[in-house]
Amino acid sequence: MLTPAITVVPALSLLLIICSSGFGAAQFMEIPSGVRFPYPYHVALTKNGAYICGGSFITFTVVLTAARCVIRETPDKLKIMANITALNSRYAEILNISRFLIHPKYNGISNDIALVEVHKSDAGYLVTRINMADDDAEYPENQNATFMGFGGINSKQANPLRVGYATMVVTAAHCTDRQNTNTIKVVVGTVDLSSDDGQRLDIKRIIVHQEYVAPSKNYDIALLQLTEAVEFNENVRSIALPDEHVFYLPNTIGTTCGFGFINEYKQRTTRLRCVRVQLWGPEYCNGDNIPRVTENMICAGLPSGQQGSCPGDSGGPFVIDNKLVGIVSWGFGCGAVHRPTVYTNVPRLRKWIDHYLTT
Secondary structure, three states, X not given: OOOOOOOEEOOOOOEEOOOOOOOOOOOOOOOOOOOOXXXXXXXXXEEOOEEEEXXXXXXXXXXXXXXXXXXXXXXXXXXXXXXXXXXXXXXXEEEOXXXXXXXXXXXXXXXXXXXXXXXXXXXXXXXXXXXXXXXXXXXXXOOOOOOOOOOOOOOOOOOOOOOOOOOEEEEOHHHHOOOOOOOOEEEEOOOEOOOOOOEEEOEEEEEEOOOOEOOOOEOOOEEEEEOOOOOOEOOEXXXXXXXXXXXXXXXXXXXXXXXXXXXXXXXXXXXXXXXXXXXXXXXXXXXXXXXXXXXXXXXXXXOOOOOOOOOOOOOOEEEEOOEEEEEEEEOOOOOOOOOOEEEEEXXXXXXXXXXXXXX
């Protein structure tokens, strides 16, 4: 595929978020935005605008949280978000932190508790605190209880309003060739590049895979770290990643999208276009049959041609079961007969992605 002529990484370069693991069956009730929150003592701890943990006000200046949430942090790196039912709320109160008090016997498992003290500059903010149970309190078995948070909805689905890793975009490394953070912008939340809707964001850092080789497109993956967190809404969501060792059967149907050319005559549209194509198995998608193909790549398309990724779609997603399985890398034009589009193999490079999402 050719490097896109437009100097944006559009909405199809989807944001990444790692879904939380579930801890058993539970019934969730979503708190609608704009209504009085029934648990106003609940807060979110954030880092660079990204949600990391929850907490509760137990005094007017102290939040109780888990020790593991702050053990590797410093007070100046975290903020407290209060008065919210959604992490993208415009009414959130952002409070600074003066210090952490971590239980002295916390060992990574037990005594997982810490106190977070609000900075004196924000101590006048009127908060609601929750009363704590007495140290000798006992509660009968099977008594109903309420818990809340901005984590995963279930073991397979992330909370769409959890900010999480909403400062990182994945794309193809070759889309960043001869580019820098001043020449590329990220646009999310639009299906038409000629419109004024969507969010336009600056890039803080471009992270290209250290083994990327431009001529061969091997390890064709890059991460774009944004200067600020994306605001999730009905048009902007994160996408889950498949497990590192997952294998999808040949002929599995997936969806790919892009703003690239719409035919071999290099006609272009400003509107996002998507197509469903089938995954090709390794018995065909290999270096002996298709020169340059490596184990870091997968192939997909329609054997009859007619539909598929085109030049200009580079960096876009190939999605199976709502997970980012591939990134548009290179191919043989627009839907060539008996020729696939070649995608970066995301499961194969999952460990590399995780490294940068957790640092």
